[in-house]
Amino acid sequence: MMALGKRLRRTLRRRPKKSDGRMKGKLFTKQDVKDLPPMVEVTGLHRTYEGAEPVRVLKGTSLKVERGEMVALMGPSGSGKTTLLNVIGLLDTPDSGTVKFAGVDVTELKRRKVPLFRQNEVGMIFQQKNLIQSLTAFENVYLPFRYARGARRKQGREQAREALRLVGMLERENHLPNQLSGGEQQRVAVARALVLSPAVVLADEPTGELDRKTSDQVVDLIRELNKQTGQTFIIVTHDRSVAERADRILTMDDGKVVPEKGGSGRKRPTAKRPATKPGNQPRKRKA
Amino acid sequence: MPRHRLSIILSRAPRSFFIGTITLVKEALRNIWRRKARSALTIFGVGIGIFALVTMGALSQSLNKSIQVGIDYFSSRILVTKASGGFGGPFAIGPQLPSSVTDRIKVIDGVDRAYPTLSLTAKEDSELSFTSSPETIQGAPPTEVAKDEFKLELSEGRELKAGDTGKTVIGSNIVQKEKLGVGDTVKLRGKKFKVVGVLRRTTADPDSFYLVTLDDALELSRRLSRLSAGGTGTVGAGTEELVTNINVFPEEGVDSTKLTKRIESTISGVDGTPPEQLKKTLEDASAVFNLIVLGSALIAVLVGSLSVINTMIMSVTERRKEIGVKRVVGARARHILRETVVETGLIGLIGGVIGFLGSAGLVSIVNAITKQSGLELFLLTPKLAVVAIGFAVGLGVLAGIYPAWRATRIKPVNVLREE
Numbered sequence: 001m002m003a004l005g006k007r008l009r010r011t012l013r014r015r016p017k018k019s020d021g022r023m024k025g026k027l028f029t030k031q032d033v034k035d036l037p038p039m040v041e042v043t044g045l046h047r048t049y050e051g052a053e054p055v056r057v058l059k060g061t062s063l064k065v066e067r068g069e070m071v072a073l074m075g076p077s078g079s080g081k082t083t084l085l086n087v088i089g090l091l092d093t094p095d096s097g098t099v100k101f102a103g104v105d106v107t108e109l110k111r112r113k114v115p116l117f118r119q120n121e122v123g124m125i126f127q128q129k130n131l132i133q134s135l136t137a138f139e140n141v142y143l144p145f146r147y148a149r150g151a152r153r154k155q156g157r158e159q160a161r162e163a164l165r166l167v168g169m170l171e172r173e174n175h176l177p178n179q180l181s182g183g184e185q186q187r188v189a190v191a192r193a194l195v196l197s198p199a200v201v202l203a204d205e206p207t208g209e210l211d212r213k214t215s216d217q218v219v220d221l222i223r224e225l226n227k228q229t230g231q232t233f234i235i236v237t238h239d240r241s242v243a244e245r246a247d248r249i250l251t252m253d254d255g256k257v258v259p260e261k262g263g264s265g266r267k268r269p270t271a272k273r274p275a276t277k278p279g280n281q282p283r284k285r286k287a
Numbered sequence: 288m289p290r291h292r293l294s295i296i297l298s299r300a301p302r303s304f305f306i307g308t309i310t311l312v313k314e315a316l317r318n319i320w321r322r323k324a325r326s327a328l329t330i331f332g333v334g335i336g337i338f339a340l341v342t343m344g345a346l347s348q349s350l351n352k353s354i355q356v357g358i359d360y361f362s363s364r365i366l367v368t369k370a371s372g373g374f375g376g377p378f379a380i381g382p383q384l385p386s387s388v389t390d391r392i393k394v395i396d397g398v399d400r401a402y403p404t405l406s407l408t409a410k411e412d413s414e415l416s417f418t419s420s421p422e423t424i425q426g427a428p429p430t431e432v433a434k435d436e437f438k439l440e441l442s443e444g445r446e447l448k449a450g451d452t453g454k455t456v457i458g459s460n461i462v463q464k465e466k467l468g469v470g471d472t473v474k475l476r477g478k479k480f481k482v483v484g485v486l487r488r489t490t491a492d493p494d495s496f497y498l499v500t501l502d503d504a505l506e507l508s509r510r511l512s513r514l515s516a517g518g519t520g521t522v523g524a525g526t527e528e529l530v531t532n533i534n535v536f537p538e539e540g541v542d543s544t545k546l547t548k549r550i551e552s553t554i555s556g557v558d559g560t561p562p563e564q565l566k567k568t569l570e571d572a573s574a575v576f577n578l579i580v581l582g583s584a585l586i587a588v589l590v591g592s593l594s595v596i597n598t599m600i601m602s603v604t605e606r607r608k609e610i611g612v613k614r615v616v617g618a619r620a621r622h623i624l625r626e627t628v629v630e631t632g633l634i635g636l637i638g639g640v641i642g643f644l645g646s647a648g649l650v651s652i653v654n655a656i657t658k659q660s661g662l663e664l665f666l667l668t669p670k671l672a673v674v675a676i677g678f679a680v681g682l683g684v685l686a687g688i689y690p691a692w693r694a695t696r697i698k699p700v701n702v703l704r705e706e
């Protein structure tokens with residue numbers, strides 16, 4: 001798998017003006033990490049759904065997620081969590097505000113580049129019907145490679161199997177989604193979100209349709225993968241116990257992220273985390 | 288695992304391409320299978336269209352082939368007949384002209400050679416048939432016929448020679464209808480003939496010919512005129528030999544249309560038909576027939592492809608969430624387009640193959656039945672098979688374009704919220 005650092009450099013290379021000297025060379029040294037821009041930084045997002053009665057959903061939303069963090073996003077129904085996630089994943093465009101990945105404003109990406117960005121930098125997992133029903137587990141995980149450039153496609157098969165192995169679904173690679181349980185399907189979806197080793201994984205209620213036990217399994221898996229790969233996760237959930245597995249819980253209310261109160265959940269000082277868990281280390285072991 | 292073996296065979300660069308294509312086809316097949324009843328109906332719709340196309344195509348090919356034989360036969364010669372408007376000969380023969388005209392034609396500038404032929408129906412009660420031409424006796428001088436560029440081929444026995452009085456070479460229809468073969472004897476218009484040869488099937492007029500020498504034909508014709516003149520035998524053109532056509536062969540490099548004009552102006556009372564004109568008449572006839580036949584089949588196929596469009600729009604609507612997911616993992620519009628079009632192309636292919644097989648079955652059954660009456664109604668060629676199935680795939684692909692375009696308009700953000 002391609003190392004996280006390489007991914008980031010690639011992101012930066014797209015906007016050469018904004019790249020800065022520090023990005024070259026090693027990425028995750030202890031002293032560097034606090035100087036690096038946050039992995040995801042959202043500032044002052046506004047999004048109104050136009051129509052007969054315009055709905056103002058995001059009203060100046062801002063949030064910051066550090067490299068390698070796993071953040072839970074909670075909040076009442078209708079508060080704008082899905083909308084925010086869609087904007088971060090470039091599925092939706094904000095009326096104003098910026099979304100920065102490692103300091104790069106991706107809302108300014110050319111339309112032509114957007115699929116490439118989605119493919120390489122963001123993995124997405126949804127609540128349900130994540131998988132293509134007419135593709136096997138393996139083919140579903142391979143899907144991002146199908147749409148990738150030829151050079152990447154070459155290693156796709158091994159990487160897809162590796163991702164399936166990571167989520168413990170390799171023995172079921174030839175099964176169609178309707179031959180898998182909801183939890184198993186969700187694990188396959190996780191594998192697909194990770195297969196191109198994106199910098200950020202966005203999950204919108206990934207356990208929303210699962211029972212307690214399966215839900216725990218999927219969250220454990222995500223937690224474990226986050227530790228292993230050092231990828232950044234933002235997980236929207238209504239489930240307290242899911243949220244508590246995250247490094248940090250953010251709450252959205254009425255289109256804004258509520259300022260954090262200290263000591264909630266299993267919150268940890270964020271800046272330390274990537275330093276203690278260098279993102280690219282476990283991969284080196286694998287290679 | 289087959290996949291492994293495959294990847295060894297297709298190792299290196301094209302590998303990912305092939306695997307990609309295989310996955311694409313597999314996905315499309317599973318999608319087709321997902322909605323069995325609906326897909327079956329759509330495929331059936333395409334199948335009916337292709338069935339009509341192949342059946343009609345086989346019919347027109349068979350007709351074209353017979354016409355081609357005629358074109359080959361006539362395109363080498365100018366056919367001189369009695370000018371229309373004159374009085375006709377006996378009903379069984381039609382208008383006649385003196386065979387001495389042949390010698391007058393031979394001396395015209397640009398004529399290589401010429402010989403007369405006499406044709407008359409083989410039977411008194413010769414019935415009109417729509418399925419095959421009536422049996423006719425064709426009399427021509429064997430020595431001249433031997434020089435023809437276009438000759439009827441034999442499947443058995445030998446050709447007629449000079450002096451073969453009382454001998455005949457028969458067409459393939461006659462073999463079946465009259466149960467005749469080489470060595471048998473047949474009575475034509477009161478005279479006995481021995482069969483010495485059988486013609487190869489042409490699916491055209493010659494299949495119903497009794498080829499005889501000109502002398503024999505003239506003898507039969509004389510008998511007929513005596514009969515039609517009330518048995519007195521003294522009325523008519525007297526001792527003049529009468530024939531139906533004179534076959535004129537132009538010298539090399541001579542414009543046959545101009546030569547025809549020259550013949551008509553030199554000899555009064557005759558009409559000449561140059562090969563171009565005959566060829567054109569025959570080709571026009573077949574073109575019109577082809578147009579009608581293929582046009583109606585095309586309509587059937589178009590209706591089939593409308594049902595493909597309809598089905599695919601439904602499928603795309605049903606799968607819009609999946610399409611959204613594909614966009615999320617990086618699919619571009621052209622990927623979505625390609626996948627949709629592969630699916631409709633496959634529907635076209637399956638429908639095409641089914642329609643073709645159905646038609647091939649029908650055609651061979653009908654041919655087996657009509658063969659007994661000496662006719663092959665359909666001609667199913669490999670080319671027709673390829674064209675029909677290719678056409679089905681092409682139409683499938685075309686029919687997929689509009690639904691595919693709609694699929695590319697699907698925005699993930701709009702569909703991902705849906706159940």
Ligand SMILES: Nc1ncnc2c1ncn2[C@@H]1O[C@H](COP(=O)(O)OP(=O)(O)OP(=O)(O)O)[C@@H](O)[C@H]1O
Binds near residue numbers: 055057078080083084
């Ligand atoms: N296409 C749309 N047109 C108009 N309003 C919309 C549209 N999509 C979403 N909304 C509204 O935007 C608001 C926020 O929706 P969003 O899906 O982001 O909420 P959420 O926080 O994800 O809720 P939930 O927890 O129920 O998933 C809701 O009030 C919703 O009705």
Ligand SMILES: [Mg+2]
Binds near residue numbers: 081082083204
């Ligand atoms: Mg939501």
